[in-house]
Amino acid sequence: MFVNQFLFLAAVLFCIGVYGVIARKNAVLMLMSIELILNSVNINFLTFAMRNGSTDGHTFALYIIAVAAAEVGVGLGLVLLVYRNKKTISVDDLSEMRG
Amino acid sequence: MIAQNVGFWIIAVLMVVSALRVVTTNNVVHAALWLVVVLAGAAGQYILLAAEFVAITQVLVYIGAVMVLFLFGTMLTRARIGAESDLNNSYKKLGIPVGLVMLVAMGLALTRSFGDEKLPEASKVVSTLEVSDQIFGPYLLPFWALSFVLLAAVVGAIVLARKD
Numbered sequence: 001m002f003v004n005q006f007l008f009l010a011a012v013l014f015c016i017g018v019y020g021v022i023a024r025k026n027a028v029l030m031l032m033s034i035e036l037i038l039n040s041v042n043i044n045f046l047t048f049a050m051r052n053g054s055t056d057g058h059t060f061a062l063y064i065i066a067v068a069a070a071e072v073g074v075g076l077g078l079v080l081l082v083y084r085n086k087k088t089i090s091v092d093d094l095s096e097m098r099g
Numbered sequence: 100m101i102a103q104n105v106g107f108w109i110i111a112v113l114m115v116v117s118a119l120r121v122v123t124t125n126n127v128v129h130a131a132l133w134l135v136v137v138l139a140g141a142a143g144q145y146i147l148l149a150a151e152f153v154a155i156t157q158v159l160v161y162i163g164a165v166m167v168l169f170l171f172g173t174m175l176t177r178a179r180i181g182a183e184s185d186l187n188n189s190y191k192k193l194g195i196p197v198g199l200v201m202l203v204a205m206g207l208a209l210t211r212s213f214g215d216e217k218l219p220e221a222s223k224v225v226s227t228l229e230v231s232d233q234i235f236g237p238y239l240l241p242f243w244a245l246s247f248v249l250l251a252a253v254v255g256a257i258v259l260a261r262k263d
Contacts, residue, residue, distance in 0.1 A: 001103060003216045004209055006148065009111045011205040013118055013137075015198040020122035022194035026186045028127060028172050032134050035165070036118055039141045042157075046148040050218055055225050059233045061145075061153045065160050066245050070252035072165050076172040077259035083176040084262075092188065 006047040013040035027079045027089040031072060038068045100220065107147055114140035125182045127173045131166060138162050152227045 013036055020033025042061045049057025083089050117136040124130050138161045145154035234242050 001100065001107065001147075001218045003213045003218055005107060005111075006144070006218075007209050007213065008206065009114065009144070011202060011209065012115055014205070015202040016115070016118045016122055018201060019194040019198040022197060023122060023187050023191035025188045026127065026183075028169065028176065029122075029130055029186060031172075032121055032130055032169065035134065035161075036121065036137065039138065039161075042153070043141065043144055043148075046145055046150045046153060047218075049150070049225070050148050050222055051216075053219065053222065055229045055233050058150055058153055058225055058230045059238050061150070062156060062230070062234070063238075063241060063245055065153075065156055066249060069160055069165060070249050072168050073252045073256045074259070076168055077256035079172060080175055080260045089176050090185065 003047060003051055006043060010040040010043040010047070013037075013043070025090050025092050027082070027091055028076070030091065031075050031079075035068065035072070038064055103147055107144070110140045110143045110147075114144075125184065125186060127183070127186070128170070131169045131173065134169070135162055135166055138166075149222055149224045151224055152230050 017033045017036035017040065020036065021030055024030050024033060042064055045057040045061045045064070047057075049055060049061075079089050082094065086093065114137050117133045117140070120133040121130050121137065124133065138157065142154045142157040142162075145151075145157060
């Protein structure tokens with residue numbers, strides 16, 4: 001197995017996630033795209049851990065999983081709050097901070 | 100090695116197709132279910148990379164907990180269970196060149212840096228013991244910080260989502 005085949009898979013997933021964040025208007029779908037990005041980073045960490053024969057990458061992959069879980073929890077709490085106040089979760093309609 | 104390569108390519112194609120469906124489908128629930136396929140595929144890749152504990156954590160945390168959160172989020176915001184037309188931005192075409200440029204840049208950098216380098220053939224599976232020695236040894240301080248982050252996230256989510 002080449003190092004690059006894993007890194008290319010991670011790069012493709014990362015770019016698909018970036019496209020999702022740009023293209024989506026629905027806040028829940030944006031959070032899902034962010035999950036795609038975080039997973040591609042994890043694949044990178046584990047690939048380099050195997051390449052260098054160390055376990056540091058595993059530790060950081062676990063930390064990323066934990067931070068992603070916290071992020072989804074707070075993110076969906078925010079989405080619920082926005083929905084309750086505005087009756088929509090389309091991020092285009094949240095324009096109060098525009099001058 | 101050949102079996103591992105075949106497994107890699109099957110899972111990789113499955114992951115990319117499902118990821119594309121996540122960002123293009125018109126149905127929020129379908130997007131969540133395609134995301135499950137991507138996350139399960141990622142767990143498979145972790146096993147190919149000899150990371151069994153991370154793979155198990157991925158299944159437990161992502162497929163178990165995070166997906167339930169997403170499905171609750173779609174239900175509580177009363178997304179229609181069905182196709183919706185209003186999920187994308189008006190400028191969504193802008194995302195395609197951005198993604199492609201990033202992919203080409205990363206692809207060039209990766210080919211130039213790693214070329215034909217191979218992963219070590221006979222690498223042993225990293226045991227949970229080694230990972231825990233790392234976490235509770237040199238990386239103890241980030242672990243503490245992470246515990247506080249999780250605690251703050253739990254409290255914050257409750258405070259945000261509570262009806263006053």
